Amino acid sequence: MKSVLTSSAFALLASTAIADTITLYTSQPNADAQRTVDAFMAANPGTEVDWVRDGTTKLMARLRAEIEAGNPQPDVLLIADTVTLEGMAQQGLLNAYSSPEAENYDAALFSPKGFYYSTKLITTGLVYNTGVETAPTSWGDLSDASIKGQIAMPSPLYSGAALIHLATLTSDDSLGWDYYEGLAANGVRAQGGNGGTFKAVASGEKPYGMVVDFLAIRNKADGSPVEFVFPEEGVSYVTEPVAILSSAKNVAGAEKFVDFLLSEDGQDLVLDMGYIPARDGMGVPAGFPARDDIKLMAFDPAEALANADANKAKFSELFGAE
Amino acid sequence: MFAAQYNGGSRSEARLLSAILVVAICLTLAPVLRLFVEGVTYQGDPSLTLMRDVLAQPSTLSALKHSLITAGCGTLVSLVLGSAFAFLVALTDLRAKAALVFCLMIPMMIPPQITALSWVQIMGPSSALLKTLGIAPPLGAPQPLYSPEGIIFLLGIQHMSIIFLTLRAGLRSVPQDVVEAARISGAKGLRIWWQVVLPLTLPSLGAGTAITFVTALGNFGIPAMLGIPAGYATLPTLVYQKLAGMGTTVLAEVSVLAMLIGVVAVAGILLQRLFQTRQKLHLVGSTSRPLVLPLGKARLPVEILLWAVIFAILVLPMFGLLATSLIPAYGVPLRLDTVSIASWQEVIFRQPSTSRAFTNSFGLAMGASLVLVVICFPLAWLMERRKNRLARLFDSLLDLPYALPGVVLSIAMILLLIKLPFTDATLYGTIWIIFLAYIARFFAVMFRPVQASLKQFDPAMDEAAQSVGASLYRRLRDVIFPLSAPAAAAGAILVFLTAFNEVTVSALLWSSGTETLGVVIFNLDDSGETGMASALAMTIVLVVIVLMALIQLLSRRFPKGVVPWQT
Numbered sequence: 001m002k003s004v005l006t007s008s009a010f011a012l013l014a015s016t017a018i019a020d021t022i023t024l025y026t027s028q029p030n031a032d033a034q035r036t037v038d039a040f041m042a043a044n045p046g047t048e049v050d051w052v053r054d055g056t057t058k059l060m061a062r063l064r065a066e067i068e069a070g071n072p073q074p075d076v077l078l079i080a081d082t083v084t085l086e087g088m089a090q091q092g093l094l095n096a097y098s099s100p101e102a103e104n105y106d107a108a109l110f111s112p113k114g115f116y117y118s119t120k121l122i123t124t125g126l127v128y129n130t131g132v133e134t135a136p137t138s139w140g141d142l143s144d145a146s147i148k149g150q151i152a153m154p155s156p157l158y159s160g161a162a163l164i165h166l167a168t169l170t171s172d173d174s175l176g177w178d179y180y181e182g183l184a185a186n187g188v189r190a191q192g193g194n195g196g197t198f199k200a201v202a203s204g205e206k207p208y209g210m211v212v213d214f215l216a217i218r219n220k221a222d223g224s225p226v227e228f229v230f231p232e233e234g235v236s237y238v239t240e241p242v243a244i245l246s247s248a249k250n251v252a253g254a255e256k257f258v259d260f261l262l263s264e265d266g267q268d269l270v271l272d273m274g275y276i277p278a279r280d281g282m283g284v285p286a287g288f289p290a291r292d293d294i295k296l297m298a299f300d301p302a303e304a305l306a307n308a309d310a311n312k313a314k315f316s317e318l319f320g321a322e
Numbered sequence: 323m324f325a326a327q328y329n330g331g332s333r334s335e336a337r338l339l340s341a342i343l344v345v346a347i348c349l350t351l352a353p354v355l356r357l358f359v360e361g362v363t364y365q366g367d368p369s370l371t372l373m374r375d376v377l378a379q380p381s382t383l384s385a386l387k388h389s390l391i392t393a394g395c396g397t398l399v400s401l402v403l404g405s406a407f408a409f410l411v412a413l414t415d416l417r418a419k420a421a422l423v424f425c426l427m428i429p430m431m432i433p434p435q436i437t438a439l440s441w442v443q444i445m446g447p448s449s450a451l452l453k454t455l456g457i458a459p460p461l462g463a464p465q466p467l468y469s470p471e472g473i474i475f476l477l478g479i480q481h482m483s484i485i486f487l488t489l490r491a492g493l494r495s496v497p498q499d500v501v502e503a504a505r506i507s508g509a510k511g512l513r514i515w516w517q518v519v520l521p522l523t524l525p526s527l528g529a530g531t532a533i534t535f536v537t538a539l540g541n542f543g544i545p546a547m548l549g550i551p552a553g554y555a556t557l558p559t560l561v562y563q564k565l566a567g568m569g570t571t572v573l574a575e576v577s578v579l580a581m582l583i584g585v586v587a588v589a590g591i592l593l594q595r596l597f598q599t600r601q602k603l604h605l606v607g608s609t610s611r612p613l614v615l616p617l618g619k620a621r622l623p624v625e626i627l628l629w630a631v632i633f634a635i636l637v638l639p640m641f642g643l644l645a646t647s648l649i650p651a652y653g654v655p656l657r658l659d660t661v662s663i664a665s666w667q668e669v670i671f672r673q674p675s676t677s678r679a680f681t682n683s684f685g686l687a688m689g690a691s692l693v694l695v696v697i698c699f700p701l702a703w704l705m706e707r708r709k710n711r712l713a714r715l716f717d718s719l720l721d722l723p724y725a726l727p728g729v730v731l732s733i734a735m736i737l738l739l740i741k742l743p744f745t746d747a748t749l750y751g752t753i754w755i756i757f758l759a760y761i762a763r764f765f766a767v768m769f770r771p772v773q774a775s776l777k778q779f780d781p782a783m784d785e786a787a788q789s790v791g792a793s794l795y796r797r798l799r800d801v802i803f804p805l806s807a808p809a810a811a812a813g814a815i816l817v818f819l820t821a822f823n824e825v826t827v828s829a830l831l832w833s834s835g836t837e838t839l840g841v842v843i844f845n846l847d848d849s850g851e852t853g854m855a856s857a858l859a860m861t862i863v864l865v866v867i868v869l870m871a872l873i874q875l876l877s878r879r880f881p882k883g884v885v886p887w888q889t
Binding site for chain 1: 446447448461462463464465550551552553565566567571650651652653654660668672673674675740741748750751833834835837845846848849850851852854
């Protein structure tokens with residue numbers, strides 16, 4: 001009886017403890033970020049989350065400026081790709097944390113020391129406006145001269161997913177940099193992030209494009225005139241990892257946030273928002289093929305990290321982007 | 323005894339003047355100086371290497387070219403539209419002038435990125451409007467606004483009110499007698515305009531054109547929304563892209579770019595001053611009666627035409643914005659069965675950045691207005707009373723932070739405040755850096771009207787109060803402030819509306835939790851959430867129109883000259 005009393009007293013104390021706050025920098029779309037934060041706060045009353053959304057590249061620039069000024073804001077990062085985080089881990093900017101949830105994940109999906117954990121699978125494939133005559137089926141179709149100037153794609157200078165996509169396709173033997181040179185010659189517009197690319201395709205301004213899967217599949221369900229294609233060669237993928245900064249002011253709150261994202265509830269939410277969850281034994285959202293049927297292209301994170309700046313520079317040169 | 327008292331009074335005045343001047347100079351001119359120093363040093367030593375390197379980059383040259391082309395041609399568009407409206411409204415017997423002027427002012431008060439967002443919604447292959455009319459371009463047709471022409475066109479619309487206002491002020495000083503004399507000599511409508519009115523208003527036209535050019539040059543919202551998707555960079559968007567993509571590592575490099583914009587802008591400002599000094603035409607005759615040229619039969623067609631232009635530049639884009647904010651997903655046509663208020667609910671009630679931004683923008687705009695009243699009002703009076711050399715120098719330079727493009731000021735502010743002198747603290751990434759930037763930027767907006775009203779003030783009143791022993795503070799409070807309050811109110815209203823809608827400065831200075839409304843709209847659209855961006859933009863447009871309408875309704879109770887668009 002006594003122990004029940006004390007434990008309930010502790011529970012009361014815990015729930016009325018002073019609300020602590022964590023700051024999150026994320027590249028998720030605004031509405032998804034809000035849902036994630038709401039679900040986390042419902043599961044962990046007493047922990048508040050302040051969050052900021054921007055493209056991965058811009059967020060990193062902002063964070064670098066903050067680190068230089070000696071005042072990094074975020075406790076937690078939830079951004080597109082592991083490559084960026086691997087670079088940060090090597091510079092000692094991340095906090096190692098062994099999450100108890102990790103046992104339900106494929107070892108390839110998190111850093112062995114616990115610097116970052118993948119939360120979902122986001123593939124990049126082909127998207128087209130349903131008003132077009134012929135549907136593309138492979139990456140190569142975008143180099144077809146008959147659709148010159150009608151293609152949009154996200155810029156690797158802005159989007160983390162696009163940079164991984166570039167690294168994946170350029171290290172593929174059959175595609176390589178020749179493929180990107182072909183795209184540049186075919187008048188492909190590479191500007192901004194996936195959101196802008198999707199908008200251009202859905203509005204018919206550029207009826208063909210490369211875009212992340214969930215944007216196309218989710219909006220198609222809402223009535224947008226688009227169709228998503230998993231190309232024959234396979235799709236590139238990013239895993240939207242979460243990481244705690246070594247400069248985090250609220251490490252305990254940040255760890256709770258990581259655990260929540262990796263937990264069954266957190267992954268159900270991922271599924272519900274229309275993404276492929278990273279955790280073992282989960283389904284896929286409506287409109288996606290079964291997970292085993294999705295062909296993932298080969299991708300080497302270490303190589304991508306080593307080549308990141310060279311890739312960006314080469315890309316800028318090809319596409320004349322500033 | 324009196325003499326002693328007077329001297330005591332003047333000593334306290336001199337001390338107060340010096341104190342306020344130092345504060346004002348730190349706020350407005352220090353950042354500009356700091357920027358200049360950054361551009362001409364390399365790793366701490368004076369050197370021009372950095373400048374040479376940056377100016378030799380092809381991207382710099384093409385952005386400079388793009389800036390000059392868009393600002394120049396945009397000014398021409400403004401000139402044609404603004405002057406046509408000004409001549410017709412000021413000189414003829416059109417009906418409902420007040421309503422016309424009010425509607426003409428709205429585009430100036432609406433933030434440029436909202437103008438751009440709304441126009442994009444009504445053009446291009448997915449435009450619900452063009453689809454309904456059956457003239458939508460085919461699939462794969464480019465969005466016509468994502469081009470230099472699109473930027474020029476929207477810059478022209480955005481700034482036509484500046485030309486309209488300056489020219490109308492000039493037209494009002496054209497005496498009736500001159501026109502009467504011309505008519506007696508047998509001149510008719512167009513000839514009067516061409517040979518009499520136009521030459522008399524050329525100085526104000528020139529000044530207005532120069533201001534418009536400088537404003538267009540510094541515009542960020544329109545070239546960012548329309549130019550970035552087209553890969554067409556102007557100097558301000560180039561600075562933004564470099565800073566956003568690379569962070570403060572490129573600070574020295576963008577300082578040079580900022581100085582380059584500054585140089586072009588200063589050339590424009592000097593041109594405007596040249597025109598203004600030539601404006602002192604000695605006209606004989608009363609200006610009390612405004613000119614009224616009867617339009618006769620042409621009146622109704624002209625009125626219809628003017629209102630059609632207003633409809634096209636104001637109402638249509640707003641409908642486009644509304645339509646986009648009400649569809650469930652991008653590319654879905656708007657019909658009764660597809661209407662959805664999901665975007666509105668999400669952006670107004672669920673997104674924390676929206677309420678944060680409302681709080682930030684409102685607080686910054688209110689705070690800047692209040693602080694500026696407190697600083698500008700005693701400063702303007704003291705500078706009027708005793709012109710020492712420092713005060714004169716400050717007077718000639720205080721327009722700089724407002725006249726220079728916002729990007730220039732932002733970079734200057736980052737340089738100045740990223741490492742506070744004598745401490746380890748930084749203001750970069752806090753709300754204070756935005757606040758200080760606003761104070762510097764809008765200083766002239768508040769100071770000039772107050773200064774103008776105090777110039778007309780008879781010092782005898784103040785001396786009378788002084789001779790009966792009123793202290794400096796008391797004279798300021800009971801004699802001088804009440805007399806210049808209308809001008810201060812006008813300045814405060816303008817500062818509030820401009821700061822509330824500001825995007826250029828805050829786009830470079832915002833950080834987590836310090837977003838302004840302008841930044842949130844830009845970021846939402848940037849991340850593909852056009853529906854949400856449109857819903858928020860609609861909300862802001864409504865807020866601005868309601869504020870303007872309130873001021874308009876209250877204007878009868880204000881003294882003459884309070885409402886900016888009724889001068």
